[in-house]
Amino acid sequence: MRFMFIVRSASEMGPTPALLEAMHALAKREIAAGRMIADGGLMPRDTGVDVAVRKRRLTVTDGPFAETKEVIGGFALFELPDRAAAVESAREFMALHQAHLPDWEGVCEVRQVAGSQVETIRGG
Numbered sequence: 001m002r003f004m005f006i007v008r009s010a011s012e013m014g015p016t017p018a019l020l021e022a023m024h025a026l027a028k029r030e031i032a033a034g035r036m037i038a039d040g041g042l043m044p045r046d047t048g049v050d051v052a053v054r055k056r057r058l059t060v061t062d063g064p065f066a067e068t069k070e071v072i073g074g075f076a077l078f079e080l081p082d083r084a085a086a087v088e089s090a091r092e093f094m095a096l097h098q099a100h101l102p103d104w105e106g107v108c109e110v111r112q113v114a115g116s117q118v119e120t121i122r123g124g
Contacts, residue, residue, distance in 0.1 A: 001080060001081065004110075004111050004112075004113055005086075005090055005108050005109070005110055007075070008073065015100070016100055019100035019101060022099075030078070035080060036078055038075075042075075045063060045064070046065065090108045093108060
C-alpha cells in the first residue's frame with residue numbers, strides 16, 4: 001500500500017543541521033529497506049505559483065501570498081504493508097522533530113494513495 005506523508009507547520013522555520021542529519025539517516029534506512037519511494041522539502045510558499053479555478057475562471061497568481069495558518073514543508077511517499085506501519089513511520093519521523101526542535105509544532109498527515117495514472121498507463 002502506498003502512503004503520502006504531508007508535513008505541515010505554522011511557520012516556514014527550516015530544519016537545524018542536526019535534524020537534517022537525523023532525517024537523512026532515517027531516509028537512508030527507509031530507502032535501503034525499499035519503503036521510501038520519494039521525498040522532498042518544499043521551497044518557501046512565496047516562491048510558488050497558484051493555478052486556480054474559481055467561478056469558472058482559470059487564474060495564475062505568483063507568490064508571495066497572503067499568510068496562511070499552516071505551510072506545507074515537505075512530503076514523502078512510502079510503500080508500506082498497512083496503515084499501522086504508516087502511522088508508526090510517521091511517529092518516528094515526527095519524534096525526530098520533537099527531539100531536535102523542541103519548540104516546533106507541526107503535523108504529519110498520513111494519507112493512503114488511491115491509485116496512480118502513471119502506473120496504469122505504464123502498465124505497472
